[in-house]
Amino acid sequence: MKKRVYFDKYEDMRFISHLDLIRFLERLFKKTNLPIKYSNGFHPRPKMSFGNPIALGTEAFGEIMDIELEEDLSNAEVLRRLNSAQVLGFRVQEVESLEGKGNIVEEYPYTRYSVEGSCSVVDRLEALLQQDQIIEVREKKGKTVTRELKQRIVSWKRTENCITLSSINISPNAYLELSDIRQQEVRIKRLGYEKAKDKGEGLC
Template identity: 35%
Template sequence: MRIRFRFQKIGVLRFISHHDLMRLFERAIRRADIPICMSQGFNPRPKMSFPMALALGVEGVDEVIELELSRWIAPSKLQENLRAQLPPDLVIISAEPITPKGPSTVEELVYRIEGDLSEGITREKIDEFLTGEKFQVLREKKGGRKFFNLRSSIVSIALENSALLLRLRPTKEGMARPDEVLDALGQKMGTDSTLRITRSAVHLSSPHEDN
């Protein structure tokens, strides 16, 4: 049985790393007595997957974790048991069985950015940016630096009241990051930034996903 949980990672927990999030889930799964399958080899690990890690400091209100279980348990019972073992800022919001075809892949991510946006980020500035086919950014990689076409990963950018909405998609070269998009529009994300970034949706491309 494969089960997909959607959850929220909010409040102070937005400051824990993805590695710490994995460990937190592992402990909660053990305490909830969920019969998760383990990998083979000298260092067996629980068979769980996150389609796309959430960056440090970013809230997620519709995140995904998928587990492979050794036997059937009602999704509602799994949700209840796991939720009881997690801290208040890590909330399970749904559980559904999925086709056992391996981890799902991301089709699109949606972000909402709120706070003290630069006055230079206007609809005209956004339209000008989106009309271009390329916007190269230099990324630090293991073994050197590499250029990435930021524009190819951006589905849309919109201003909604005082918030910036981003829809991003993966490409063969990688995925755009919200801070890179802000930088391209003329706003730097410093350590003293008051901007709040929330990932509001994770859309999956697996055949059993409706999004």
């Protein structure tokens, strides 16, 4: 039995890495007696998959996780069990049954973010986003690697001191670095995913 779980990771939970999130969920499954299905082999792992990893320090809302269960449970029961631990900074919003294999990244290619900070900080980010090209140059394994990041942005909008943007397989961190903005100067939220047919802009 396959389930798609929509969850939020916020407040202090935003400071745990993707690997720590996986470990946390493994403990949560055991604590709430959720009959998760495990892989075979010498090191069995819970059968679960995610969208793109959440950058450290980013609050995330409407995150998607696919899991497989050993028993036939209703969506309401899965939601109840996962929320019964009442973990601060973690909340399951919805559970739905999943038919077929499912691939979160392929189904939801667009990710929505908001970046909020002081007026001067947001001015710098806006100036970068207004450029016709956004070129990132990095050294990787002794070679110079160049990426054009403008094409990764589907849409963006500024409302006061907050910029919301929809992007393809990239977090705002790359744009912050090119704008000479430290992550401590802003509050980043991942607002969820969009399918190709219904992409749009998030709200702060």
